[in-house]
Amino acid sequence: MTQQTQTVLIGVTGCIAAYKSCEIVRGLQKAGLRVKVVMTPHATEFVGPTTFRGLTREPVAVDLFDNPSAPIHHVSLAQEADLFLIAPCTANVLAKVAHGLADDLLTTTALACTAPLMIAPAMNVNMYEAPATQQNMRILRERGVRFVDAEAGYLACGDVGKGRLADPEVIVAAVLKELGRARDLEGRRIMVTAGPTQEPLDPVRYLSNCSSGKMGYAVAERALARGAKVSLVTGPVALEPPAGADVVRVQTACQMLDAARAAFADADAGVFTAAVADMRPAAVAERKLKKGGGDVLDRIELVENPDVLATLASERKPGQVVVGFAAETDDVIANAQAKLARKGADLIVANRVGDGLVFGQDQNQAHLVFADHVEDLPLQSKADLADAILDQVSALLG
Secondary structure, X not given: XXXXXXXXXXXXXXXXXXXXXXXXXXXXXXXXXXXXXXXXXXXXXXXXXXHHHHHHOOOEEOOOOXXXXXXXXXXXXXXXXXXXXXXXXXXXXXXXHHOOOOOOHHHHHHHHOOOOEEEEEOOOHHHHHOHHHHHHHHHHHHOOOEEOOOEEEEOOOOOEEEEEOOOHHHHHHHHHHHHHHOOOOOOOEEEEEEOEOOEEOOOOOEEOOOOOOHHHHHHHHHHHHOOOEEEEEEOOOOOOOOOOOEEEEOOOHHHHHHHHHHHHOOOOEEEEOOEOOOEEEOOOOOOOOOOOOOOOOOOXXXXXXXXXXXXXXXXXXXXXXXXXXXXXXOOHHHHHHHHHHHHOOOEEEEEEOEOOEOOOOOEEOEEEEOOOOEEEXXXXXXXXXXXXXXXXXXXXXX
C-alpha cells in the first residue's frame, strides 16, 4: 500500500480538546492520507459528526449499529485502518483500552484493530497524574501502543500542569513518522540483550546492578512493531516480554554470552542494552556465607567476566550491525567514544547515570556516538529513544 492510499482512523472522545481533532484531520489530509473518524457519543457534545463528515468526505461512525451496510461495523472500521489514532483520549477511554473493555463503537473498534495504535491523551492534570492513569499508560506502552505525550500548561479547567493535548502538528508528525517507518525492518532479524546479570556468591547472594531492562524491552517492542523478528536475551527483570519475541532468559554474564552468540549468529543486527556485570566471584559457595566463623565475606576474590559486546562484535559477519550502550557518571561522550573504538561497535548509545537517572526510569536522555560524529537527543520516553536507535539500525542496514 502506498503512502497516498494509507488510511488513518481517528478516534475522538469526550473532551474539550475534541475541536483540535479537526486540525489533525486537515494535517493528515494535506500529507495525502485518507482519514476516517469514529466518535464516542460524549464526543458529539463537543464537536458534531457533521463537521468531521464535511472535512473527511467520509461517513462518521458513532454508534455500533449506525451503518446498516456494515453489520459488524467495528470490524469493518478496524480492517480499513493502517493506523488507529485516538486524539484526544480521555482518562476513561484510556482505562477501557488498557483493560480490554468495549462498550461503544470506538473501544470495540480498538479491541478489534490489528493496526498500530497511537494515543494522544488529554485530561485534567490530577487525572493525568493519578496512579491509575499512569499504570494504564504503562500497560499500553508495554503492549507497543505509541503515545504522543500530553503537554504541560494552562488547562481548560483552569488548572496548570500536564494534561493538555499535544499540538496537532506534533501529533500529525508522529503519525507520519510511524506510517513511514512502520515496516522498515520487515524481514530483518534483531537480537536484543536486556536487563542486568546476576553473579552468584552463595545460594542467597549475588553481584548485580540497578538495570531494570526497560530500555532493552522497549527496543524489542519497537523492533517487532516495525516488522522485525526479535530475539530477546534477558537477564532477571520484573517485566513482561513483548508478545512475538523469541525470549531467552539468563542469569549470569557467561550465560548471556552463550545465548546472545546463538541468537546473533543469524541476526542482521544486535542491540546490546544489557548491563552485564564486569566481574564475578571466583568461586560460588555451596552454603550461605556468615559473618565471622571463618567465612570471608570481606575478602571475596573476583574474576573478570567475558565482554559480551566486544566478543560478538569481533565475531560478527560482514553486514551485521552492532549497537552498544555506555552508562557513565562522568565524561559521558569521551568515555563512549573510547568504548566505541575499544568494542568495535557501529554505534554507542551513551547516557549519564546516577542520582536517579536512567535506571528504572521511563525516560532517558542519550547521545548517539558514531566514529565521526555525535548526535545529542532530547529527554524522551524510552520507547521514543528505542525508535531513534532503530532508525539508525535501519539506515546502517541499508
